[in-house]
Amino acid sequence: MAEPSTPAGFRPSRGFRREFRDAVTPRASILMLGVLILELAFVVSYIGAFHSPKPSRIPLAVVAPAQPQARAAVVGKLNGLPGRPLSARPADSLSQARGMVLDRSVQAALVVGPARGPDRLLVASAGGPAGVQSLQSVFHKVNGPGRALTVVDLRPPNPADGRGLSSFYLVVGVIVGGYLASAALAMSYGARPANPHRTAIRLGALAVLSVLSGLGGAIVADSVFGALTGHFWSLWWIAALITFATAAAGMAFQVLLGSAGIAVSVLIFVVLGNPSAGGVYPASLLPPFWRDLGPALPNGAGVTLVRNYSYFGGHDTATAWWVLSAWAVGGVLVGFAASLLGKRRAARADGTT
Structure with missing residues (x-):
């Protein structure tokens, strides 16, 4: 009777202690610690923002x-x-x-x-x-x-908009798309683009995705569910700008910090941005930290733009436009500046100044 073959890649155990050192490396321990910190920050941020809403001015x-x-x-x-x-x-x-x-x-x-x-x-x-x-x-x-x-x-709100939260969920969706797109490019080709050409190509890809993201979000919110109707073109380009601002900023974090930039994106856009956006509770009901932070992040600016264009004729949106534009332009400039700096450092290392 033939002996059963050993599966490819199988390795006999070398003892619990040695297997533990191989399975949980120092790098893995640091990553797990970072996940724990993000998890606790998420709990603190959401409970801190929503646990006791009180009107303020x-x-x-x-x-x-x-x-x-x-x-x-x-x-x-x-x-x-x-x-x-x-x-x-x-x-x-x-x-x-x-x-x-x-x-x-x-x-x-x-x-x-x-x-x-x-x-x-x-x-x-x-x-x-x-x-x-x-x-x-x-x-x-x-x-x-x-x-x-x-x-x-x-x-x-529109009858199909329930409690008026469709604006918030549209913004949350496209922001998730923005920072995940930048993270996907980082995981595929490295967090730090090799040169300005690569940076331009990556930003171009993110811009194309942002236009499609805005179109998809507008179709879902307007045409599919009828939650935010009558402002299709405005919703499309607002959602596209939100996506690109988040994606460009996410890429900038990755260029500066490497893989840790993905965690920074999650911290800013999810842990801090969502509870302070004014979606579930308006800013006037949030504690001071979240009330002051929200309008300065893409989440809060995006909710203001989508909601005010959907229901209030685009009034009171100037600050939100500036905030989103600043995140988008800042992400582009930081990305190019970091790639140019990296190119010069590589040239000096090669002795070809």
Whole structure:
């Protein structure tokens, strides 16, 4: 009877201790430690951002009785609430207050009614239902049981947009595509491009992918599910810019840090970027660190662009455009600068200055 053949690549055990040293190398231990740190950072960031949402200086327009003293008294009372949940400012008329809500100068407007009549709270829940609920809670405490409050929703989400989170999920999706694309190129051809030509080729590939990413995201959000309708071209190019900004920045991190740049991309775009983006909770409900960080990252800027173009005519988006453009241009410039520096170092090492 023939002896069974030994499978290719099989190696008999050399003892647990030696096998352990081979299986868990120092490099593998460092990588596992890095994964643990990212994991804990993820838990800290998401729980820290979402565990106890509290309103903080929510911009509010106030339409009060015509007498300046009465109007100032109402604004002063609202601004003096414990914990400063509101940042109230006067509005001259109902039409002006409506315009301020819809152009995102404020998140809501309070229309003070007659002495025994109800007050009206003008909101736009497409900008974030959680913010509307928080405002209602604040005013129910302020008014008490003796004064009614009527909520008027000037701009609710599309019926297929549920709780107004489609903007956030579209941005999360294309950002994941951006940093994974840069990571895939790094794993295929090395994290650090060999020369400026290779950098240009890699950036060109990422640009093509970004255009396709934006197109796919717009088709899914608009044509397939009907969640964000009527702004197909805007969604396409906004999503393309978000993808490219993330991909170019991810490539820059990899050029500077090697494989560790992938972890930095995850830290910035997932661990810090998603909870601070203003998707689940608007910035006015987040703790200070996340509230201040969000608008400076592609996640927060992207949510602002997608949401405000989908529902508010593109108002209040200038800062978001600048932020995304800065990430995109910065990633390109850092990538080229690092590859040029690497080329010069290689030339000096070869003695061909």
